[in-house]
Amino acid sequence: MRTELIAATEEIKKHQKHSLQELESKIEDVKKENKKNLDEISEKLQSIENSEKSDNTTSFFPISEKIFKLKHVFKTVNEFQENVFNVGGEEDHYNVKWCISAKRSNGHLGLFVRCEPIAPADKWSIRTKFECKIVGIKQHYITRAWETCYRTSGGLGFHKFIDWESMKRWYLLNGDLTVEVNAEIVEEAGLRKKKIRKFDGSQKDVSDVILVVRDTKFYVLKTFLASQSSVFKALLFGKFSESEQSEVTLNGIDPHDFHYFLEVLYGESAIDESNIENIVVLADMYDAPTAMRRCEEFLLKESKKALEKKLEIATRHHLEDLKKKCMNEITTTVVQKKAKVTKKNPLRKLLCLS
Template sequence: MATNEESSMIISTEPDSTVPLDNNRVTAETVTGSSDILNVALLVEIQKLHSELIATTEESRKKQEEMLQKLESKTENKIETIKKEMSKKLQSLEALTSEVLKSNDDSEKSNVNLEHVFENVEELEENKTIFSGKEDIYNAKWCLYLKRECGHLGLYVRCDPNAPAETCSIRTKIEFKVLNRNQDVVIRTWECCYQRTEGWGFPSFLEWEDMKKWYLVDGNLRVEAIVTIIETTGLGKKKTRKFDESQNDVSDVILVVRDAKFYVLKMFLASQSSVFKALLLGSFSESTQSEVTLNGIDPDDFHYFLEVLYGESAIDDTTVEGVVLLADMYDAPTAIRRCEEFLLKESKKTSEKKLKIATRYNLEELKEKCL
């Protein structure tokens, strides 16, 4: 029989699985349960962080896509704006050139204005001639002359090309004007084609006696002629470089100006002219064409312009205006600079004429010198 002391000892005996800890007891089951809870909480936290990371990554990706879309949109808009601007500039070239060629003030090439007061006309004998002074305009020397023949006053315009080719011709329309004492004007118009050194006009412009009675002022006769140049061939400075079919193997595009074809390299022209760069290498339809037509310009002027771009000495007093016109039109700074240098150092043109050119094409150094 167990004593009370033994019983007390048995009752107070602690299980092997208990661990004393600051008067608290944690059972194995309790520890195991807490570990599972911690693991679950940790997994939840990891999943939460993973979700946040995915969300952040997705948001960042969306922002990047939005930024790229905005950048692409801005780039496309900028490109479209540039295309429209260049398209407008190219579309205006033909109209601009036509206006320049038709304007009396803007181009001597379309009109030659001759005016002269002939002195002591009433003393002129039969079949004799009086000439005005010659004016050097558009690669030729021009002058007025009158002649007394068969009881009539004959009026003529003479043209002497500076460097005529074998097949030189100038198709023109000539308008003669003679003012009488009452300020009335007699006007007669004639179309002709100069094919050699010669004069064209009216052998019977007025009766000689009527001219003496009504048109002479103190024995002098005032005559004006406006020569409109319609077309020219073979007129001007000798060409030193070929752009014909012989250049076919070293060219990649043909530029057509009226009935003349110029075999050239796109890349070279693009390096010399922003307009050619846009036209031949840009998004315009001409960039894919083997032949590109250029309207509203003169083939001789264009030939000399190309020679200047290719480094030839094509600028003189007979070609400089045509070259600088095209250099300005096609935005070719090298050609513009060479024209200005010629006008500054070598040209024999008057200061008045140089100033007119400088003002028209914004040649500041030349303008400053003329002023």
């Protein structure tokens, strides 16, 4: 009996040892997989890390550019009346309505970009860079670039973009003129909602890292940011020297946009029509799933933006639920109106985005 008991005990010990070895092996595999994932993210970040670092401040270079394109085909340009503005269709970009306008004046073609903020403050400004192009016969084109600052609604641009006869000879196609504009918002003021939460020096005692965006310092917690964003996790806890620094500089980002992005991460109701496009860009850039989900919920349930704009955002940032809803609405419209999706039908443009 005693011999059998000893044998059974030894068998149990062997089984427990084997189970423990299997468990240790699985734990080691998980560690390796997590390390592999973190290393992959770190390698991606390494390619854009600044090579020049000071002793106590480092730089990190994701880019959050506010860029967009405008395009309009002006019809029967030969019939333009002197000094009368001909205005193209409006487009909503970054909570501002934009459009191209053209006029005939003193033997020249004038081209302008009109700007009208959707919800401006009493005093506002938008500093913007433009590159304007007209495309003509055999893809000949002419471009002009300028930088300007809007402080009132209206159009700014070139009164003498090209002389009228040259435009008629080289750039009119069947009487129509194609105008394209590449635009970048450099800086803006007076277009933002009131901030809810503070990330300034008053939060110093409850923070362990400072994120510097331009001249603004944000006092935050590394562990919290890491829990919300795989990019911050790799940046602040990975192989980068940032993980040992008290300050980390983030370039290519607007400090106001970053403030609203942090508010969303910290659970505030910071999203509205004026900042949704900027927040979703940062949420995508920093791989912050909670922020992305809240952006998508806002666009699904609250946003009044046009269907075309929603589909554009959904496609660009892989918001699948929003994209599905937009496509269903487009399909329903086509069926109800029995509309044919042709080149002249705006629904064609939306369907092509999918």
